[in-house]
Amino acid sequence: MKISAESERQFLEDVFKAQKFNQKDGALLADTLVDADLRGISSHGIQRLAWYTSMIKEHTLEPEQQPKILKETPTSLLVDANKSMGQIASAFTMNKLIEKTKKLGVSLGVIRNSNHFGTAGYYSRMACKEGLIGISTTNTRPLVVPTNSLEAFLGSNALAFTFPADPHPFVFDGATAVVSSGKIQVLAKKGEQIPGDWAVDENRNVLHDAKTVEDNLSKIAFSEDRPGGxxxxxxxxxxxxxxxxxxxxSLIIELLTGILAQGSLSADTNTGKHDFSQFFMTIDPSLFGDLDVLKANVTEMFNRIRNLKHLPGTKIMIPGDREYKHYDENLIQGISIDDTTADELQKIGEKYHVTVPTEEASNLE
Known part of the structure; x- marks a missing residue:
């Protein structure tokens, strides 16, 4: 089914309120999930709600706790997320870094004791809205097999980088693995096959059945006795x-997150504290030249690339083009929800006595 962005947002805010998040935090969490769905990144949208709900039940995250600053300088920040949601600690940190960078030109922050933070690009775009370059990274559950390895050790370890440009910022946002686990989750929910060589079994044979891979990744990520692959x-x-x-x-991201934050490695987040770590950096490009000139130069470069000779029936797209196109389309057409996620939302709505959005109630044209 398809639902409107606003009906999704209202449902999420109502659920987060029932889960004891304060109004500001609930609105932020809802915005990160709606934003992902609008951009066509359904792996990090509302389909994550069931997982978030289970983390609350298990006390992996605590809705009423707030991030704390452990160490601060004019250009740096070390934050303890304090088991609050990753989005809350990340937005808190990025807002602080934006303030610092506007004064001194560059700043960086590290978060420990955190959780899943949604899409990395959300925070980098926060910096870009203020005319800054934004960098955001996170480690994750153990999912990724190093070169020649038969078992997972690394996380999908996302990286996002933004740079001011027109008509929209340059936004690269992606896993440093071949794919994020969320994309496999979505395919498994839809009963579809994995289209590429994304995952392997314990003997490093490529697997294409999304449900088989998702079941294995769940065992790898959430149990102490991990299988291979x-x-x-x-x-x-x-x-x-x-x-x-x-x-x-992937190792670079691991160094900037789990190691620099003195938190857990991705390999160890399935035991003990279950904590993720994040790294952020903001840079003022006007340190090196007039911002308008820099934006014009980067926009010209992207347009030259978009207009290169290309294969018939294809289109050259700069990172960010596809997501902004999806955003505009989905605002009008609505956000697609797969049947399995729809069932999960129904159960969550019943649990918290919150009305679940339906296609009929979304008022889509």
């Missing part, structure tokens, strides 16, 4: 396709 690094199955470069990218 997992998601591949960028570059896929073989070293000849440079999968060691994807491995290296």
């Amino acid at each position: 997992g998601v591949l690094t960028l570059g896929g199955q073989k070293e000849v396709n440079s999968n060691y470069k994807g491995f290296g990218n």
